[in-house]
Amino acid sequence: MSTTQQLINNANQYWQTYIHHPFVQQLANGTLPKICFQHYLKQDYLFLFQYNRALSLGIYKAENFVQMKNAHDAIGALLHEIQLHIQFCESWGIDEKTLLSTKESAACVAYTRYVLDIGMTNGLAELYTAIAPCAIGYAVIAKHIVESDISPKNNPYQAWIDAYSGEEFQTAAQNTTNLLDTLCANLTDTQIKKLQHIFNTATRMESAFWQMGLDLS
DSSP states (O other): OOHHHHHHHHHHHHHHHHHTOHHHHHHHHTOSOHHHHHHHHHHHHHHHHHHHHHHHHHHHTOSSHHHHHHHHHHHHHHHHHHHHHHHHHHHTTOOHHHHHHOOOOHHHHHHHHHHHHHHHHSOHHHHHHHHHHHHHHHHHHHHHHHHHTOOOTTOTTHHHHHHHHSHHHHHHHHHHHHHHHHHTTTOOHHHHHHHHHHHHHHHHHHHHHHHHHHHTO
């Protein structure tokens, strides 16, 4: 079993709450209130900005050019995703001016600053472990929705499902898994235990981010 899969399995309750959160279920069956999705989209834009800063630490923390290229490629992919996100927001009636004037929610601040703190005060394994629930979880969620065939026809959120179940994002998630597995290959049990705590915490914060969308908080 890969280290990444071990982290997911051991996160159990937190992981299941995250990938089967009511926000996700309502998005999958098309019943999520529009205002909740719009609130989520605006906060996700702010999240992606801080997330990119965290990925940038991957270049600074890199110990060789291969690791540096991995971080560079991830940043490039995310910058592309942000442009798509802006276009997607526009299709939901949210222009870029609104995105820029939106204040960060408490859930967004807590999650992103936690990831940045982990990245700044630790090594690459810890950084990518904190990133993993987002980078891998969205792919898992979207793939599950598609394979379960639970999204109805004319689901207003089908474009979101298609984006994260698509080949490009699925490949990016697998690349994150492979990278994290490589970084963890020679770690001790004590080090893995530390990573498990980081993974659990980041996963809990993913659930809190979904809940923020439902609560409009």
